[in-house]
Amino acid sequence: MLSLPGRLLRGVYRHELMPARVRWWFAAGGMCEWFRALEAGLRVHLGERTRPLLSELAQQLFLRRQRPLRALYPALPDGQQEPRAWALLMAGLYRVHAVPQAKWLFEAVGGTPSGIYEQLRSQRLVHLLPVQARWEEMAMHLGELLIVLTESLPEHLPHARRILGDICFATGARYGTQMLRHMCKPGEELADPAALAIEFLRISEYIFHVNPEHWGKTDPAAGTGWLEGTACPWYSQPGWQAAHCGIFGQFQSGISSVFGLRYHLSNTIPKHGGSTCRIDLKPIPLGKRR
Numbered sequence: 001m002l003s004l005p006g007r008l009l010r011g012v013y014r015h016e017l018m019p020a021r022v023r024w025w026f027a028a029g030g031m032c033e034w035f036r037a038l039e040a041g042l043r044v045h046l047g048e049r050t051r052p053l054l055s056e057l058a059q060q061l062f063l064r065r066q067r068p069l070r071a072l073y074p075a076l077p078d079g080q081q082e083p084r085a086w087a088l089l090m091a092g093l094y095r096v097h098a099v100p101q102a103k104w105l106f107e108a109v110g111g112t113p114s115g116i117y118e119q120l121r122s123q124r125l126v127h128l129l130p131v132q133a134r135w136e137e138m139a140m141h142l143g144e145l146l147i148v149l150t151e152s153l154p155e156h157l158p159h160a161r162r163i164l165g166d167i168c169f170a171t172g173a174r175y176g177t178q179m180l181r182h183m184c185k186p187g188e189e190l191a192d193p194a195a196l197a198i199e200f201l202r203i204s205e206y207i208f209h210v211n212p213e214h215w216g217k218t219d220p221a222a223g224t225g226w227l228e229g230t231a232c233p234w235y236s237q238p239g240w241q242a243a244h245c246g247i248f249g250q251f252q253s254g255i256s257s258v259f260g261l262r263y264h265l266s267n268t269i270p271k272h273g274g275s276t277c278r279i280d281l282k283p284i285p286l287g288k289r290r
Helices: 004-014 020-064 066-072 083-094 100-109 115-126 131-155 160-183 193-207 242-258
Strands: 214-219 224-230 261-267 276-283
Touching (some): 004 160, 004 193, 020 066, 020 100, 020 160, 020 193, 066 131, 083 100, 083 115, 131 160, 131 242, 160 193, 193 214, 193 224, 193 242, 224 261, 242 261, 242 276
Antiparallel strands (some): 224 276, 261 276
């Protein structure tokens, strides 16, 4: 039987009732987890170069966020004139004080806040942003990170996009397995696997502000379902392409595979136009399950 905390948590996610501060915490933790998954997946190809390279790419990500963020909040420091201040702001947004194992991400920008003065300054800079804005900013980092990865990683790694897709799939499958184990009653996935897959797809999407307005339907008898929603916040950012949707889609495909379902991006705004994206879920034939 699913515990009461588990039922309550699923209800909070299902009805999207999480306070903005908690969404920020979860998105910040989620970004640290994404970097951890990238570090593990790329290490087999890049060896000891992996962490330094990812830290440099994180620096590129932080620099990309200067102009749009300062346009909304002019009181923030100019990262060109005060690079250390910008690094402290990013460290505060990532809440590295709560995730010390992510400190290596900041090596390329001078490290995490050192000493009481920098720690206090980091917190003061974060407080220049309303809590809702902190969550929205961290959600943007997911898409911006993929842009940076696909622009810069091929210089260091052949077939980088395929490898990134494989990492996303493996991470999604691991996430889906954990959710199934810890948040479902035994056998619950057998009644309507598409509904459960969509519920867990939406948890990750909710945390990162993906398809903010959304709707969908399942057919339990056929074991199929679909989910449609409005644009992700980063799809209009410089450098975003339809191929990026496919790479990220591998994460969702990994989740779906746990429920014996094939995930298909049937419509994306960058590729097909319009104002919504749609995915379809269908049972994977037994002989073809990954």
